[in-house]
Amino acid sequence: QVRLVESGGGLVQAGGSLRLSCAASGITIRGKQMAWYRQAPGNQREWVAEIISGSTSNYVDSVKGRFTISRDIAQNTVSLQMNSLKPEDTAVYFCNSGRSVPKLNWGQGTQVTVSS
Secondary structure, rough: OOOOEEEEEEEOOOOOOEEEEEEEOOOOOOOEEEEEEOOOOOOOOOOEEEEOOOOEEEEEEHHHHOOOEEEEOOOOOEEEOOOOOOOOEEEEEEEEEEEEEEEEOOOOEEEEEEEE
């Protein structure tokens, strides 16, 4: 059974940093496009960042230069380093397959709250 478990969220002041982690089980992330998504209250889930290969990644404009996606094949994890956080980054963050590939089962996500 494929399972994605996100962790690392929390409450942080604007300008702070958090590092999210996503542990995958039942599937290997090797060779797969993986991504982070987020859903703020009252909004639809949106794509935030994706990693296509070891050196190719894409970001939504609002997080470019602040967020960095990475993955650890040995640990079968995907991470999202978030710096210079803003209140508008507040959301529940999820990891899953990349934008253009079929989605895996969604995890519960991890809450990120940025105070002003």
